[in-house]
Amino acid sequence: MPSSARPFTGASELAGLAPVAQDASQLPPALPGFESFQRFWDRDNGCWMVKILPGEYYVSRSEEAISTVLGSCISACVRDPTRGIGGMNHFMLPQDATQGPNDWLDPAIGLATRYGSYAMENLINDLLKLGAVRERLEIKLFGGGRILAAMTDVGGRNIEFIRNYMTLEGYRVAAEDLGGTQPRKVVYFPASGRARLRKLRPVENRIISHHEQLYLDSLGKQAAGGEVELFD
Amino acid sequence: MARILAVDDSAAMRQMVGITLTGAGHDVQQAADGAEALEIAERQKFDLVITDVNMPKMDGITLVRELRNRASYRYVPLLVLTTEATLERKQQGKAAGATGWLVKPFNPERLLATIAKVLG
Numbered sequence: 001m002p003s004s005a006r007p008f009t010g011a012s013e014l015a016g017l018a019p020v021a022q023d024a025s026q027l028p029p030a031l032p033g034f035e036s037f038q039r040f041w042d043r044d045n046g047c048w049m050v051k052i053l054p055g056e057y058y059v060s061r062s063e064e065a066i067s068t069v070l071g072s073c074i075s076a077c078v079r080d081p082t083r084g085i086g087g088m089n090h091f092m093l094p095q096d097a098t099q100g101p102n103d104w105l106d107p108a109i110g111l112a113t114r115y116g117s118y119a120m121e122n123l124i125n126d127l128l129k130l131g132a133v134r135e136r137l138e139i140k141l142f143g144g145g146r147i148l149a150a151m152t153d154v155g156g157r158n159i160e161f162i163r164n165y166m167t168l169e170g171y172r173v174a175a176e177d178l179g180g181t182q183p184r185k186v187v188y189f190p191a192s193g194r195a196r197l198r199k200l201r202p203v204e205n206r207i208i209s210h211h212e213q214l215y216l217d218s219l220g221k222q223a224a225g226g227e228v229e230l231f232d
Numbered sequence: 233m234a235r236i237l238a239v240d241d242s243a244a245m246r247q248m249v250g251i252t253l254t255g256a257g258h259d260v261q262q263a264a265d266g267a268e269a270l271e272i273a274e275r276q277k278f279d280l281v282i283t284d285v286n287m288p289k290m291d292g293i294t295l296v297r298e299l300r301n302r303a304s305y306r307y308v309p310l311l312v313l314t315t316e317a318t319l320e321r322k323q324q325g326k327a328a329g330a331t332g333w334l335v336k337p338f339n340p341e342r343l344l345a346t347i348a349k350v351l352g
Contacts, residue, residue, distance in 0.1 A: 038327070109251050109340065117244045120336035123316050125286045134288065168243045193264060225339025228346050230332040231325075 023182035028062030029131070030181070037185050039064065045187065045196075052090050057123045061130065067187045069200070070143035072209040073215075074162050074178075076196055077140040077188040078123055080132035084191035086190025087127060091119035092158050094223035095216060107136035107164055115223040116161045140195050141176040142186045147205045155179065183208045234351055235259045235276075239269040239283035239295065240313070245338065249282065249313070252340040258347075266290025268299055275306060280347060285314040285321065293321075293328045300329035309350040313338065 027039055027048060037058055042049035048064040055072055058066050066088040066141035067095055068075055079086025093112035107113060128134065159178050166173055177184065177197055187196040200208075234313040238249045246262045253260045253327050261276070263269035273281065280300060283292040290298075292312055301320040309331040314321075316334045325333055331350050334343060 041247065109248050113244075114248060114338050114340075115240070117248070118315065121245070122244055125315055128286060128288075165244055168247065170243065223337055225337050225342050226238065226335025228332065228334045228342055229322065230346070231330060 005164070009156075028064055029062075031059055031061065031175065034058055034060070034127070045111055045189075049187070052088060054090050054212055055219070057087060057089035057119075059085065059123070059126045059130070061085040063189075063191050064115065064143055065187050065189050067185065069183060069185050069208060071147040071183045071205065071212050072143070072145055072158060073212055074141065074143040074158045075186055075188075075222075076120060076162070077121065077142070077186070077190075077193075078127060079138050079190050079193055080127060080136045081193060082133070082136055083129050083131050085127055085132055086138075086188075086193065087123050088186075088188045089119055089123040091116065092154065092212060092216065092219075093161055094219045095154070101194075107160075110224060112157070113161060113164075114221070114225075116158075117165060118223075120162075120165060137171060138174045138193055139171050140174050140193075141166075141178060142184055142189075142195070142197065144178045145180050145183055147181065147183050147202070148209050233257045233259060234256065234279040234347070235277040236243055236347075237261050237263065237269060237273055237281045239263045239266065239281065239292065241265055241284060241285070241287040245284065245313075248338055248340075249343070251349075252343060256344050266292060266295035266298075269295055273299060273305065274302070278308065279352075280309045280351060281305075282311040282343075282347075285312060285316050285325075293324050296325065296330045297328040309347075311346065311350070313343070320337075 039048050039050045039051045045065055048067055050058050052058050052068045068090045073092040075088055075090045077088045094115050144155040146153050146155045182199040185198045236253055240246050241264050245302055250260050260282045265287040283295050285292040296310045311332045312325050312330050315336045322333050
C-alpha cells in the first residue's frame with residue numbers, strides 16, 4: 001500500500017512512527033494485580049488502551065490509556081507526576097438504605113460515604129504502594145451527570161461525596177468536569193496526566209444507566225463491609 | 233468504655249472510625265501513621281489499638297510488631313483495618329502479633345462487635 005493511502009492512525013503517525021499493526025507481544029507489562037484486564041490497540045489515540053467498567057480501577061506506569069464511560073458515576077484520575085504512575089477508578093455510591101442502622105446518606109459515616117472512601121482508597125493505596133507520594137498526587141474528577149430524570153439526583157450525590165472527600169483528605173482538584181445532563185467518555189493517559197473528554201448524546205443514556213443499575217445491584221452486599229477474622 | 237488508639241493516614245477513615253467509637257462511648261485518640269501512633273502509645277496506655285496497613289513513615293504491620301515488643305502492649309488487642317484482603321498480608325499481620333484483621337469497606341457495627349469480643 002502506498003504511504004499516501006495509509007489511513008490516519010492517530011498519535012503514532014503524528015510522532016512519525018510507522019503505523020504498523022500492533023501485536024500483543026508489544027503490550028507494555030501489566031502491573032501485579034491488573035493482569036486480567038484486556039488491553040487493545042487504540043488507533044484513534046495510537047496507544048494501548050484498557051477499558052474499565054463500573055466498580056473497577058486500573059493502575060499503570062506505562063504509555064497506555066485508560067478509558068471509561070460515565071453516566072452518574074464518578075471517575076477519579078490520579079497520578080504522581082514525578083513517579084510516572086497513575087490510575088483511574090469508576091464508582092458510584094450504594095443506595096440501599098437498609099444496610100446498617102446509620103443513616104446511609106450521613107455525609108460523615110453513612111454507607112454511601114464508607115463505600116466511596118473505600119473506592120478512592122483502593123486506587124490511591126495502590127499508587128502509594130508503587131512509590132507515589134500523597135502530597136504530589138494530581139487528581140482529576142469526571143462524571144456525576146444527571147442522565148435520567150429520576151426522582152433522586154444520583155449524580156449530584158456522587159459529586160457531593162467526592163467534593164467532601166477531597167476537602168477532608170486535603171487533596172487539590174487539578175481539573176474536573178462534573179454534573180450536567182450528558183454522559184461522558186473519558187480517556188486518561190496516566191503517563192502524561194492528559195485526559196480527553198467527550199460528551200455523549202443523551203440517546204445513549206438508557207444503556208449507560210442500565211449498566212450502572214446492574215453495578216448498583218451488585219454493590220449492596222460488598223458495600224456493607226469486608227470480612228472479619230480473629231487470629232488464634 | 234475503652235481507651236482506643238485509631239491509626240489511619242486517611243482523614244476520611246479517621247473521621248468514620250472516630251465517630252463510630254466515640255458514639256459507642258469509647259475514648260478515642262487518633263494518629264495519621266505508624267510512627268506517630270507509636271509515639272502516642274509510648275506516652276499513654278491504651279486498651280486497644282486499631283490500625284490501617286498502608287501508611288507513610290511506618291506501616292501498620294510494623295506498628296503491630298513494635299507494639300508487641302513492648303511489655304505494656306504484649307496483651308493489648310491490636311486490630312488491623314485495611315483494604316488488604318490477601319492471605320499473604322493477613323499472615324504477615326498474624327505473625328507480627330495482630331489480634332484480628334478487618335477488611336474494608338469499613339462497617340461500624342462489625343467493628344464495634346469485634347472490639348466488644350476482643351476486649352472480653
